[in-house]
Amino acid sequence: MSYYAIIDDTPRGDVATTSGWWEFGEWADTLDLDKYNEIVVLSEHGLSDKPLSLARQLAAAIVAAKPSRDVASIAAGLIKIIAASSTTDDDGVIVISDGA
Numbered sequence: 001m002s003y004y005a006i007i008d009d010t011p012r013g014d015v016a017t018t019s020g021w022w023e024f025g026e027w028a029d030t031l032d033l034d035k036y037n038e039i040v041v042l043s044e045h046g047l048s049d050k051p052l053s054l055a056r057q058l059a060a061a062i063v064a065a066k067p068s069r070d071v072a073s074i075a076a077g078l079i080k081i082i083a084a085s086s087t088t089d090d091d092g093v094i095v096i097s098d099g100a
Helices: 018-028 037-045 051-064 069-084
Strands: 002-007 010-017 094-097
Touching: 002 018, 002 069, 010 018, 010 069, 018 037, 018 069, 037 051, 051 069, 069 094
Parallel strands: none
Antiparallel strands: 002 010, 002 094
Protein backbone atom coordinates (compact mmCIF):
# COMPACT_ATOMS: atom_id res chain seq x y z
CA MET A 1 0.00 0.00 0.00
CA SER A 2 1.18 3.52 -0.62
CA TYR A 3 0.28 7.00 0.48
CA TYR A 4 -0.30 9.81 -1.98
CA ALA A 5 -0.78 13.57 -1.84
CA ILE A 6 -3.93 15.47 -2.73
CA ILE A 7 -3.85 19.25 -3.00
CA ASP A 8 -7.17 21.07 -3.25
CA ASP A 9 -8.99 17.86 -4.24
CA THR A 10 -6.50 17.01 -7.01
CA PRO A 11 -4.31 13.89 -6.66
CA ARG A 12 -0.67 14.96 -7.03
CA GLY A 13 1.30 11.74 -6.76
CA ASP A 14 2.71 9.04 -4.53
CA VAL A 15 4.46 10.11 -1.35
CA ALA A 16 5.51 7.00 0.56
CA THR A 17 4.98 3.34 1.23
CA THR A 18 3.20 2.37 4.43
CA SER A 19 6.49 1.72 6.20
CA GLY A 20 7.97 4.93 4.78
CA TRP A 21 5.05 7.00 6.04
CA TRP A 22 5.39 5.35 9.47
CA GLU A 23 9.09 6.24 9.51
CA PHE A 24 8.24 9.83 8.48
CA GLY A 25 5.84 10.03 11.43
CA GLU A 26 8.46 8.70 13.83
CA TRP A 27 10.87 11.39 12.61
CA ALA A 28 8.20 14.09 12.84
CA ASP A 29 7.61 13.14 16.47
CA THR A 30 11.22 14.10 17.25
CA LEU A 31 10.85 17.62 15.82
CA ASP A 32 10.35 20.80 17.83
CA LEU A 33 6.62 21.53 17.62
CA ASP A 34 7.18 25.30 17.77
CA LYS A 35 9.48 25.26 14.72
CA TYR A 36 7.92 22.44 12.71
CA ASN A 37 4.24 22.46 13.62
CA GLU A 38 2.99 21.90 10.06
CA ILE A 39 5.13 18.76 9.70
CA VAL A 40 3.86 17.39 13.01
CA VAL A 41 0.24 18.18 12.10
CA LEU A 42 0.67 16.51 8.70
CA SER A 43 2.14 13.35 10.21
CA GLU A 44 -0.48 13.13 12.97
CA HIS A 45 -3.59 14.15 11.03
CA GLY A 46 -2.68 13.58 7.39
CA LEU A 47 -3.30 17.14 6.29
CA SER A 48 -2.01 20.67 6.39
CA ASP A 49 -3.91 23.81 5.53
CA LYS A 50 -0.65 25.72 5.07
CA PRO A 51 1.15 23.91 2.25
CA LEU A 52 3.77 26.57 1.56
CA SER A 53 4.64 26.83 5.25
CA LEU A 54 4.84 23.03 5.28
CA ALA A 55 7.27 23.05 2.35
CA ARG A 56 9.48 25.65 4.03
CA GLN A 57 9.48 23.68 7.28
CA LEU A 58 10.31 20.45 5.46
CA ALA A 59 13.27 22.10 3.71
CA ALA A 60 14.59 23.44 7.02
CA ALA A 61 14.01 20.18 8.91
CA ILE A 62 15.85 18.10 6.33
CA VAL A 63 18.97 20.13 7.13
CA ALA A 64 18.46 20.63 10.87
CA ALA A 65 17.05 17.27 11.96
CA LYS A 66 19.02 14.98 9.63
CA PRO A 67 16.41 12.35 8.80
CA SER A 68 17.17 8.97 7.28
CA ARG A 69 17.62 8.81 3.52
CA ASP A 70 14.07 7.45 3.10
CA VAL A 71 12.50 10.18 5.21
CA ALA A 72 14.55 12.86 3.46
CA SER A 73 13.30 11.48 0.13
CA ILE A 74 9.67 11.63 1.32
CA ALA A 75 10.16 15.21 2.54
CA ALA A 76 11.81 16.23 -0.75
CA GLY A 77 8.99 14.60 -2.69
CA LEU A 78 6.41 16.55 -0.70
CA ILE A 79 8.29 19.79 -1.37
CA LYS A 80 8.28 19.04 -5.11
CA ILE A 81 4.58 18.18 -5.09
CA ILE A 82 3.73 21.42 -3.31
CA ALA A 83 5.96 23.45 -5.64
CA ALA A 84 4.34 21.87 -8.71
CA SER A 85 0.83 22.68 -7.52
CA SER A 86 -0.87 25.96 -8.31
CA THR A 87 -0.85 26.93 -4.63
CA THR A 88 0.67 30.40 -4.42
CA ASP A 89 0.08 31.06 -0.73
CA ASP A 90 -1.15 29.26 2.34
CA ASP A 91 -4.77 29.10 1.15
CA GLY A 92 -4.67 25.49 -0.08
CA VAL A 93 -4.91 22.14 1.67
CA ILE A 94 -2.63 19.15 1.26
CA VAL A 95 -3.97 15.76 2.33
CA ILE A 96 -2.01 12.53 2.58
CA SER A 97 -4.19 9.48 1.93
CA ASP A 98 -3.88 5.75 1.52
CA GLY A 99 -7.11 5.72 -0.46
CA ALA A 100 -9.11 4.07 2.30
